[in-house]
Amino acid sequence: MSQETQKSTQAEKNAHMEKIVSLCKRRGFIFQSAELYGGLNGCWDYGPLGAELKRNLKDYWWRVNIQERDDIVGLDGSILTHQEVLKASGHVGGFSDPMVDCKACKARFRADNLDTMQCKEKPSCKPGEGPKCELTEPREFNLMFQTRMGASSDDNDPASIAYLRPETAQSIFVQYKNVVDSSRVKVPFGIAQIGKSFRNEINPRNYTFRSREFEQMEIEYFCRPEDGMRLTDEWLELRLRFYENIGIPREKLHILDVPDGERAFYSKKTYDIEYEFPFGIQELEGVAYRTDYDLGVHQKASGRPLEYFDEVTKEKFLPHVVEPSAGCDRTVLALLCEAFEEETVTDDKGKEEIRTVLRFHPRMAPVKCGIFPLLKNKPELVEKAKAVRDTLRPFMNVFYDEGGAIGRRYRRQDEIGTPYGVTIDFDTLGEGDGELKDTVTLRERDTMKQERIAIGDLLSFLLEKLR
Numbered sequence: 142m143s144q145e146t147q148k149s150t151q152a153e154k155n156a157h158m159e160k161i162v163s164l165c166k167r168r169g170f171i172f173q174s175a176e177l178y179g180g181l182n183g184c185w186d187y188g189p190l191g192a193e194l195k196r197n198l199k200d201y202w203w204r205v206n207i208q209e210r211d212d213i214v215g216l217d218g219s220i221l222t223h224q225e226v227l228k229a230s231g232h233v234g235g236f237s238d239p240m241v242d243c244k245a246c247k248a249r250f251r252a253d254n255l256d257t258m259q260c261k262e263k264p265s266c267k268p269g270e271g272p273k274c275e276l277t278e279p280r281e282f283n284l285m286f287q288t289r290m291g292a293s294s295d296d297n298d299p300a301s302i303a304y305l306r307p308e309t310a311q312s313i314f315v316q317y318k319n320v321v322d323s324s325r326v327k328v329p330f331g332i333a334q335i336g337k338s339f340r341n342e343i344n345p346r347n348y349t350f351r352s353r354e355f356e357q358m359e360i361e362y363f364c365r366p367e368d369g370m371r372l373t374d375e376w377l378e379l380r381l382r383f384y385e386n387i388g389i390p391r392e393k394l395h396i397l398d399v400p401d402g403e404r405a406f407y408s409k410k411t412y413d414i415e416y417e418f419p420f421g422i423q424e425l426e427g428v429a430y431r432t433d434y435d436l437g438v439h440q441k442a443s444g445r446p447l448e449y450f451d452e453v454t455k456e457k458f459l460p461h462v463v464e465p466s467a468g469c470d471r472t473v474l475a476l477l478c479e480a481f482e483e484e485t486v487t488d489d490k491g492k493e494e495i496r497t498v499l500r501f502h503p504r505m506a507p508v509k510c511g512i513f514p515l516l517k518n519k520p521e522l523v524e525k526a527k528a529v530r531d532t533l534r535p536f537m538n539v540f541y542d543e544g545g546a547i548g549r550r551y552r553r554q555d556e557i558g559t560p561y562g563v564t565i566d567f568d569t570l571g572e573g574d575g576e577l578k579d580t581v582t583l584r585e586r587d588t589m590k591q592e593r594i595a596i597g598d599l600l601s602f603l604l605e606k607l608r
């Protein structure tokens with residue numbers, strides 16, 4: 142591909158991304174945090190639809206990993222973290238990125254990302270390449286947010302230091318013994334957690350992709366040392382299947398077998414699962430074989446034994462760990478990028494128009510079904526439509542809409558990815574063809590095909606599709 146073509150394809154991808162960002166704001170998926178006050182860099186608020194989308198993702202992850210398996214249990218650890226935990230894990234001393242300052246424009250950059258950044262003064266140049274750029278030597282910048290706990294009389298009392306956790310994993314390692322002692326888990330088994338993590342990223346960027354506050358979905362899968370490598374490969378496969386099951390096709394996913402020298406020093410094997418975002422191929426999840434590093438360091442630092450006793454073989458050993466660690470916000474972003482489409486359609490009068498549609502998998506869609514009385518000024522239609530809404534809503538998120546032409550109402554739902562719409566019309570009331578009494582029109586978002594379905598069959602039909 143020529144350089145010019147490459148540039149124009151990237152320009153198209155950037156324009157595509159801008160449309161997604163704009164839709165997300167306009168329809169209430171994602172807002173900049175504290176936008177009213179100029180915005181808090183690297184932080185995002187999920188609006189009504191974004192909150193539903195994210196919840197569907199987390200619920201499905203929890204369901205397949207915990208509810209539908211015998212060998213994984215859940216945990217919900219605290220965000221505020223004891224400094225000794227993060228000293229032992231190596232985060233206090235080493236969780237940092239290399240940073241450079243530009244003495245000319247005072248901007249700060251991640252030293253290992255300069256290729257993808259722009260000079261503040263001359264955006265056509267990379268940092269360091271502009272006429273006035275003057276970069277310092279790289280130095281390490283610790284990414285953890287530190288805070289002080291309690292009303293200590295001395296503000297500088299080192300004992301009052303605590304951290305916002307930089308990953309959910311550490312509370313799993315620290316509670317591993319309590320879980321073993323209180324549940325009936327037997328190696329191999331996993332502990333799973335979904336929750337917020339915080340990293341003071343030097344350059345938050347690419348919309349929500351690199352944020353300072355984000356959510357992780359992590360599993361620490363404890364196993365016998367000899368099974369670690371095999372289980373890493375098995376987890377990779379399971380995680381790829383997960384993405385397919387939420388609507389991210391395998392061909393858009395890339396597997397990076399992280400080479401020696403680029404993995405964390407304790408990891409014997411790491412796969413990064415990457416997705417083709419419009420801004421580049423970037424990591425969604427890491428599947429890492431962490432050996433017994435974490436339990437080992439916590440055992441040593443706490444002075445408390447963390448070995449596992451195998452009742453069958455009568456052996457005592459420190460389990461090894463395989464960790465599939467996924468980013469919730471990055472997956473939501475991938476879902477949005479994958480779902481967004483503008484297509485040209487022809488309306489009833491033969492006129493061409495652009496239909497914006499989010500083709501979410503029904504199990505991820507924030508709203509599952511739109512419910513529309515054909516006319517809002519016919520009380521019988523409205524009453525019947527509201528009755529259908531009330532039947533469905535204990536089971537799923539539905540949206541009742543009586544405003545505007547029916548075509549416009551369909552389009553509004555297409556734009557937020559609602560997979561189904563039902564219209565209550567005069568046939569439903571038995572005023573047309575009597576045989577159609579108590580049936581509704583069911584419209585499918587992707588094909589825009591419409592069929593009649595009995596109201597009594599609607600719930601089971603939808604539940605089957607959304608499961």
Ligand code: ATP
Pocket residue numbers: 308340342349350351352353354355356357424425426427466467468469470471
């Ligand atoms: P990166 O190299 O992109 O900084 P990482 O390798 O440091 O990511 P991990 O420490 O392996 O990330 O964290 C596991 C997952 O948590 C990542 O795959 C990603 O999905 C998510 N994650 C990590 N950092 C961020 C962030 N700043 N914003 C959003 N999600 C993040």
